[in-house]
Amino acid sequence: MSRLKIFLFIVLTGISFFAVAQDKPAPEENKGNIGFELMKNLDIYSNLIKELSVDYVDVINPGQLTQTGIDAMLESLDPYTNFIPENQVEDYRFITTGQYGGIGALIHQQGKYVVISEPYEGSPAQKSGLKSGDKLIRINGQMAVNKTYDEVSTILKGQAGTQVSLLVERSNPSDTLVINIIRENIRIDNVPYAGMLPDGIGYIKLTGFTQNASKEFRQAFLKLKEKNTLKGLIIDIRGNGGGLLNEAVDIANLFVEKGQEIVSTKGKKADKNQVHSTTSSPVDLEVPLIILVDSQSASASEILAGALQDLDRGVVFGQRTFGKGLVQNVVPLSYNAQMKITVAKYYIPSGRCIQAIDYSHKNKQGSFDKIPDSLIREFKTRHGRKVYDGGGISPDVKGSERKISNIALALYNKFLIFDYGTQFERSHQTILPPDQFEITDTIFNDFLKFLKDKDYKYTTRSELALERLRKEAEKEQYYDAVKAELDMAQTSMDNDKKEDLNKYRDQIRELLKMDILSRYYYQKGKVIGSLYTDPVLNDAAGVLKDPARYAGILEGKFSQPDNSLPGSVEEEIHSKDGQ
Numbered sequence: 001m002s003r004l005k006i007f008l009f010i011v012l013t014g015i016s017f018f019a020v021a022q023d024k025p026a027p028e029e030n031k032g033n034i035g036f037e038l039m040k041n042l043d044i045y046s047n048l049i050k051e052l053s054v055d056y057v058d059v060i061n062p063g064q065l066t067q068t069g070i071d072a073m074l075e076s077l078d079p080y081t082n083f084i085p086e087n088q089v090e091d092y093r094f095i096t097t098g099q100y101g102g103i104g105a106l107i108h109q110q111g112k113y114v115v116i117s118e119p120y121e122g123s124p125a126q127k128s129g130l131k132s133g134d135k136l137i138r139i140n141g142q143m144a145v146n147k148t149y150d151e152v153s154t155i156l157k158g159q160a161g162t163q164v165s166l167l168v169e170r171s172n173p174s175d176t177l178v179i180n181i182i183r184e185n186i187r188i189d190n191v192p193y194a195g196m197l198p199d200g201i202g203y204i205k206l207t208g209f210t211q212n213a214s215k216e217f218r219q220a221f222l223k224l225k226e227k228n229t230l231k232g233l234i235i236d237i238r239g240n241g242g243g244l245l246n247e248a249v250d251i252a253n254l255f256v257e258k259g260q261e262i263v264s265t266k267g268k269k270a271d272k273n274q275v276h277s278t279t280s281s282p283v284d285l286e287v288p289l290i291i292l293v294d295s296q297s298a299s300a301s302e303i304l305a306g307a308l309q310d311l312d313r314g315v316v317f318g319q320r321t322f323g324k325g326l327v328q329n330v331v332p333l334s335y336n337a338q339m340k341i342t343v344a345k346y347y348i349p350s351g352r353c354i355q356a357i358d359y360s361h362k363n364k365q366g367s368f369d370k371i372p373d374s375l376i377r378e379f380k381t382r383h384g385r386k387v388y389d390g391g392g393i394s395p396d397v398k399g400s401e402r403k404i405s406n407i408a409l410a411l412y413n414k415f416l417i418f419d420y421g422t423q424f425e426r427s428h429q430t431i432l433p434p435d436q437f438e439i440t441d442t443i444f445n446d447f448l449k450f451l452k453d454k455d456y457k458y459t460t461r462s463e464l465a466l467e468r469l470r471k472e473a474e475k476e477q478y479y480d481a482v483k484a485e486l487d488m489a490q491t492s493m494d495n496d497k498k499e500d501l502n503k504y505r506d507q508i509r510e511l512l513k514m515d516i517l518s519r520y521y522y523q524k525g526k527v528i529g530s531l532y533t534d535p536v537l538n539d540a541a542g543v544l545k546d547p548a549r550y551a552g553i554l555e556g557k558f559s560q561p562d563n564s565l566p567g568s569v570e571e572e573i574h575s576k577d578g579q
Contacts, residue, residue, distance in 0.1 A: 133422030209243025232544030242299030289314030323356025
């Protein structure tokens with residue numbers, strides 16, 4: 001292991017919805033003034049806290065006030081520079097290692113209850129019989145009802161080997177049971193699934209870049225290669241928010257020459273200026289590669305996709321990526337606290353930085369803007385293809401974008417998809433394997449019956465626009481003249497919404513399918529279940545099945561670059577990591 005890997009873990013979390021810029025070095029003549037300003041303001045702050053504690057009319061909490069001040073200060077810099085108090089250190093350790101002490105389950109807040117979303121396969125939670133949909137009533141004898149997600153998450157975590165006792169409600173308030181679980185060191189796989197698609201196409205789903213991600217990926221790839229004649233490989237990093245820089249470098253190393261620069265970092269301090277190159281002989285220089293990306297592929301995902309694109313080693317397929325070109329280090333503070341701090345920008349082999357938001361300047365409204373078009377620069381890949389900085393990784397071939405409808409989003413966010421899945425599991429002991437299971441008309445009609453007494457009201461953008469029009473008409477005293485037309489438009493929209501359950505039936509079926517599969521086959525089952533109904537994946541496989549087209553894209557003949565700057569991030573469905 002290199003000295004950098006031992007002493008320097010460069011963390012690129014990419015979890016937030018924004019990105020960061022590098023500090024400019026202070027001019028030499030100002031360095032003394034900066035030192036004086038720092039000491040002066042620390043003294044002011046110290047005196048301020050003392051005066052508040054003595055004179056403020058109510059009792060204050062100095063720790064809470066300080067936390068608020070620190071958070072506000074760091075928020076003014078960028079979303080990635082964060083203070084980590086001692087009681088949150090384990091959560092940040094999980095981000096980099098993929099491991100924590102706990103029961104091994106996803107949880108979510110549903111009204112006054114914290115509910116089990118999904119036990120991890122093979123986890124203490126799963127082995128003890130905890131199920132999706134179980135409501136937590138008591139934990140170690142303490143009432144869990146009306147506690148927040150964060151409070152319950154903290155209680156469920158703990159040292160491996162210790163016991164936690166849960167009183168859960170399953171089907172109804174009278175159906176409760178006690179489940180005793182021995183905590184373990186929970187490890188979340190970076191590669192939940194690897195397998196073969198038709199026509200000799202390999203597929204690896206990569207969901208993170210925590211420690212050992214490259215080892216997991218290497219093992220998955222070698223297993224595919226050993227048992228099959230690979231005609232191509234799809235690396236799916238859609239929704240992958242990133243992780244450790246060195247893991248992205250090591251995965252790229254599997255497919256490019258030893259000694260090849262993958263990424264460099266540049267910061268204010270000289271020791272942050274580093275070049276990260278491949279250090280081992282590659283495993284396969286010939287297998288055609290497709291790297292699947294979307295708007296939530298960020299940081300380390302963008303290093304992997306961008307490096308393979310810049311080196312013309314693979315075709316990037318999908319949607320423009322998030323655009324996080326920043327590096328964070330975690331540094332220790334006093335009293336076991338830590339700080340994650342932005343220390344550098346990173347640059348992929350063509351020399352471009354794909355950072356999308358300029359955090360070095362605020363606009364007049366006090367917020368941050370995207371890198372303006374006028375500052376976007378052109379770069380070249382190894383074979384001379386044009387690529388651009390300042391806005392994420394633009395795909396070589398743009399895949400179709402799957403936008404979720406208002407009705408499907410409402411059913412998901414109001415937990416009606418989830419609650420039906422819970423009801424379904426209680427009445428079906430088994431289902432077909434994930435590559436065969438489908439939501440039949442019988443199941444879908446049963447779901448429609450389930451919805452009859454449920455509230456899933458939602459507001460469309462058209463309705464919001466119509467409401468704004470009503471208000472403007474009232475302000476300008478036109479309302480009486482246009483009221484009939486506005487009411488007619490609202491009635492027409494209401495009638496259309498009644499048809500949405502049928503209009504977006506396929507989307508709703510897919511959400512139901514994924515929820516139900518997770519209860520029987522967990523994360524792996526969801527991936528397998530989506531393989532044959534994912535149009536983007538099928539289109540990507542089509543490129544690999546056409547060697548002439550694949551080669552032409554890498555030569556710049558048939559590419560379809562999306563050179564527009566990224567728009568606002570679309571609202572996506574996410575599941576919160578729990579315990």
